Amino acid sequence: MQLLARTQRSLQRASLHYGHGTDNARDEAAALVWHALGLPLAPMPARLAQPASARQLQRLEKLVQRRVQERVPVVYLTQRCWFAGLLLHVDERVLIPRSPIAELIEQRFAPWIDARRVRTIADVGTGSGCIAIACARYLPRVRVDALDISPAALAVTRINIRRHRLGKRVRALQSDHFSALGKEAYDIIVSNPPYVGRREMAGLPAEYRHEPEGALAAGVDGLDSVRVLLSQGAQRLRAGGILVVEVGNTEREVRRSFPRLPFTWLEFERGGGGVFLLTREQLET
Numbered sequence: 001m002q003l004l005a006r007t008q009r010s011l012q013r014a015s016l017h018y019g020h021g022t023d024n025a026r027d028e029a030a031a032l033v034w035h036a037l038g039l040p041l042a043p044m045p046a047r048l049a050q051p052a053s054a055r056q057l058q059r060l061e062k063l064v065q066r067r068v069q070e071r072v073p074v075v076y077l078t079q080r081c082w083f084a085g086l087l088l089h090v091d092e093r094v095l096i097p098r099s100p101i102a103e104l105i106e107q108r109f110a111p112w113i114d115a116r117r118v119r120t121i122a123d124v125g126t127g128s129g130c131i132a133i134a135c136a137r138y139l140p141r142v143r144v145d146a147l148d149i150s151p152a153a154l155a156v157t158r159i160n161i162r163r164h165r166l167g168k169r170v171r172a173l174q175s176d177h178f179s180a181l182g183k184e185a186y187d188i189i190v191s192n193p194p195y196v197g198r199r200e201m202a203g204l205p206a207e208y209r210h211e212p213e214g215a216l217a218a219g220v221d222g223l224d225s226v227r228v229l230l231s232q233g234a235q236r237l238r239a240g241g242i243l244v245v246e247v248g249n250t251e252r253e254v255r256r257s258f259p260r261l262p263f264t265w266l267e268f269e270r271g272g273g274g275v276f277l278l279t280r281e282q283l284e285t
């Protein structure tokens, strides 16, 4: 407990930016202490009460140093992350999972589509595979194509597919948006694409520089990927299918650039926003 408080104080003194799945020093301190001491994820009180060894303390010291001095996000230090209740391997080849879309997946995309009729899903820009894997877990009969342009990211996607034993239902494919596909069409296309504009990229806190630039940067106005999804989405959706895209705080730019599209902006109980939904029929208008 003392160790936790001490680590928390070290982080607080450093004026860090919290934007990678936590919003406070206490949670980050807990993640680092747990990792350095090799504590099980559901800790036994007895083990928590034991004093830490010199080696464990040294390990923790190094982790705190990297968090404070190099501004490495905690998830890259622990290399694990929860998404929609699922534990994933995450390293610097992929964006740290934090999309509010997790909540929608946990609700099996209700009330927007009847989960019983969903057979296929595409996750465009899959990164760690968090969205694709969560879709396969929450909708146990669907097949998911996990698409990403980055071979390095896809190596991580494949680690997570294997860990969750989903090799039969989740396919990781290198693809520039839909380019590597044949005639595939989907009931749901879901995407958390890059959506950071050039000016915003230049002003991001240091923590974000540890994430792959290609996972964040999307041209001058942040809409490079969104434009492709909006122009090609309808062709890739089956009748009654839906497109769900996270655009974060680029929402205003999206509304301004596509004034005729009847976006539904989703709301989330656990917070977060900037996610729109369109049906195939709406995309065709």
Ligand SMILES: C[S@@+](CC[C@H](N)C(=O)[O-])C[C@H]1O[C@@H](n2cnc3c(N)ncnc32)[C@H](O)[C@@H]1O
Pocket: 094, 095, 096, 097, 098, 099, 124, 125, 126, 127, 128, 129, 130, 131, 147, 148, 149, 150, 153, 175, 176, 177, 192, 193, 194, 195, 214, 215, 216, 225
């Ligand atoms: C914001 S990250 C999202 C990762 C993951 N889906 C998540 O929610 O944590 C965007 C991902 O899109 C990928 N990407 C960037 N440009 C792409 C493109 N043209 N086609 C496919 N994927 C792309 C990046 O490599 C990155 O993994």
